[in-house]
Amino acid sequence: MLVSEIDMITPSSLSECLAFLAQTNKKHKLLAGGTDATVRMKEGNWRPEVWVNIKNLKELRYIEEKEGCIHIGPLTTHTDIVRSPLLQKKADVLVEASREVGATQMQNMGTIGGNIGTASPAGDTIPALYVLGAILEISSLDTKRLVPIEQFFTGPGRTVLRVNEMITNILIQPQVPNEIGIFQKLGPRKAQSISIVNVAISLRMIEGRHCQGGKIAFGAVGPTIIRAKKCESLLSQGPLTEDLIQNIAKIAWKEVMPITDVRATATYRRDMASALLERGLYRLIRRWENR
CATH class of the missing domain: 3.30.465.10 (Uridine Diphospho-n-acetylenolpyruvylglucosamine Reductase; domain 3)
Structure with missing residues (x-):
C-alpha cells in the first residue's frame, strides 16, 4: 500500500472522533504529532486504511x-x-x-x-x-x-x-515537597535518538541522606518498562551512602532483562542500567543536600 492510498479523516471534536472509532470497520490509526508515524511508514510499517488526524482536538x-x-x-x-x-x-x-x-x-x-x-x-x-x-x-x-x-x-x-x-x-500524583526525581538517558547521540537505556527515579527524602522510599523504572531493557522493585526496597534501608548506592546499582544489573540488537548488546545494557542508576542517585542526593 502506498502512503497516497491511505485515507485520512480529521474530526472536529472528541465526540466526533469517538463516534468514528465506534462505527468504522476499517483498519485505522490515530495521528497526533506524527513523529513516530513518519519513521514507521518509511520502514514499511504502520500502513492503516485510514489515518484519524486528531492534531486539532x-x-x-x-x-x-x-x-x-x-x-x-x-x-x-x-x-x-x-x-x-x-x-x-x-x-x-x-x-x-x-x-x-x-x-x-x-x-x-x-x-x-x-x-x-x-x-x-x-x-x-x-x-x-x-x-x-x-x-x-x-x-x-x-x-x-x-x-x-x-x-x-x-x-x-x-x-x-x-x-x-x-x-x-x-x-x-503531584510530588510532595520532600520528593525529588531525575531522568537519565543513554543514546548514541545526545537528545537525538532512541534510548539504549533510560531510567526514571523518584525519591521521598527526610533528614540528611535518609530516604522514606521511592520508585525506579527502567526503559529499553525489557519488553516493557521495568520497575526495579528490589532496588526500591533498599532505598529506605539506611542513609544513601556511597556503599549503599553502589549496592543498589549492582542489584539493578540483575533486575533488567535486555536483549542484544543492532544498537547494543544485552551485557552493555545491563552495565549501563547499573551505571545510570548509580549516577542518578548521586545526582539526586547532591540536589537534595543543596536545597
Whole structure:
C-alpha cells in the first residue's frame, strides 16, 4: 500500500472522533504529532486504511491540577511539559524526560499521548510516568475506564487499548515537597535518538541522606518498562551512602532483562542500567543536600 492510498479523516471534536472509532470497520490509526508515524511508514510499517488526524482536538491539550491530581491531555506536547511551571514544581522527572525526547522540533510536534500509545519500551516519558503513578483515562463512545500505566502495556508496541478506544486523559500524583526525581538517558547521540537505556527515579527524602522510599523504572531493557522493585526496597534501608548506592546499582544489573540488537548488546545494557542508576542517585542526593 502506498502512503497516497491511505485515507485520512480529521474530526472536529472528541465526540466526533469517538463516534468514528465506534462505527468504522476499517483498519485505522490515530495521528497526533506524527513523529513516530513518519519513521514507521518509511520502514514499511504502520500502513492503516485510514489515518484519524486528531492534531486539532484542542480539548485534549491541557495541563491542570484539580482535586489533588495533575491532569495532562494526551495532545500536550513535550515542549508544553518542559515549559509548564506546574510540572516543573510538582513533576520534575517528567519535565526532564520530555526534555530528552529528540530534538527541539520533535518536542514541538510530539505528544505525550503519542509517546504512550506507540508503546515503545524505549519511550522516554513512560518510565517517568511509572514513577509518578500515572493512571490513563481510556474512552470509547459509550464508556470510560481508568487503567494504571503499569497495566497498560502488554508487550513491545502492544497495549490494552481496544479498536474503538483512545487515551483521553493522563492523571499523575503531584510530588510532595520532600520528593525529588531525575531522568537519565543513554543514546548514541545526545537528545537525538532512541534510548539504549533510560531510567526514571523518584525519591521521598527526610533528614540528611535518609530516604522514606521511592520508585525506579527502567526503559529499553525489557519488553516493557521495568520497575526495579528490589532496588526500591533498599532505598529506605539506611542513609544513601556511597556503599549503599553502589549496592543498589549492582542489584539493578540483575533486575533488567535486555536483549542484544543492532544498537547494543544485552551485557552493555545491563552495565549501563547499573551505571545510570548509580549516577542518578548521586545526582539526586547532591540536589537534595543543596536545597
